[in-house]
Amino acid sequence: MTNTDGFTDMTPAHTYFFCYSLDLRHYLKRRGFSYVCTGLHPKTKRQFWLFERKNGLQSAIDEYNEIIHERRA
Template sequence: MKVEQNFFFCYNSKLMAHLKRNGFSYICSALHEKSGNKFWLFQRSEELQAVIDAN
């Protein structure tokens, strides 16, 4: 099973804040190894995807 199927890598700080306001917690935050961009890692779920799609 691919990691992308289980996790959502969020590279947008406004989207991350929106997800947190809607009750989701990220697993960790880190910097992408090659780009140096910060991301927040969320457990993927239907509820999370619904909030992302509605944004």
């Protein structure tokens, strides 16, 4: 059975990060992270990049958000 996010009930969706920001994707790639696949959101048709949540990915996302927050302040 497939959920609305495209994962089967057997796939823990919390192990993946859907990145809808091209800037964040570039940042993560520069930090050495590779995405698993890319696709389009079924309703909005916005492109996303799917990253596995491992090896410090969340720390890199947090760092990116801090940088963006500092630039806007």
